[in-house]
Each structure stands twice: as C-alpha cells, then as structure tokens.
Amino acid sequence: MSRTVNLEVNDSGAWRRVTSFNLDAFEDGDLEYLVEQLLCESTSDKIKARLIIPGDVAPLVDWNKADGWKEWRQFA
Numbered sequence: 208m209s210r211t212v213n214l215e216v217n218d219s220g221a222w223r224r225v226t227s228f229n230l231d232a233f234e235d236g237d238l239e240y241l242v243e244q245l246l247c248e249s250t251s252d253k254i255k256a257r258l259i260i261p262g263d264v265a266p267l268v269d270w271n272k273a274d275g276w277k278e279w280r281q282f283a
Contacts, residue, residue: 213261214242218254227261239268239276246270 210230215222228238238258246256257266257279266279 211261212238212258212267214256214258215266216246216254216256218249218251222257239270243270243275247272 212230213227214225216225256270259266268276270276
C-alpha cells in the first residue's frame with residue numbers, strides 16, 4: 208500500500224497541484240529536500256509550497272523561502 212502526497216505550489220495567490228509522490232518511496236526528509244532544492248531556484252520571492260494528502264484540507268508541511276519547511280500548524 209502506498210501513501211500518496213500531492214505537491215502544491217503557490218506563487219500567484221492560488222494553490223496548484225504540481226504532481227504526486229509515493230511517500231513510501233522516500234526516506235524521511237528526502238522528498239522535502241529535493242522539492243526545496245528545486246523551489247529555491249525560483250525567481251519568485253512569493254513562492255510557497257505544501258505537501259498534502261489527497262482529500263485532506265490541512266497540509267502536512269508548508270514551505271517558503273524565508274522559513275523552509277514547517278509543520279502546517281506552525282504557520283497558523
């Protein structure tokens with residue numbers, strides 16, 4: 208059984224799903240590391256990202272350039 212998580216990105220005021228991943232295919236922290244390496248190259252200072260389980264309303268973690276990855280509740 209795989210655990211699917213969506214990568215969503217927001218750099219213009221709306222969240223868009225970029226792609227989905229199987230969490231079980233990664234060691235702890237590896238997916239976040241790889242996504243962050245890509246997003247840090249963005250020219251947008253407003254870019255944000257989140258990893259969210261399909262169908263959930265609250266993401267697992269959020270990311271922005273200033274703070275990196277944080278558990279969702281830390282942004283609330």
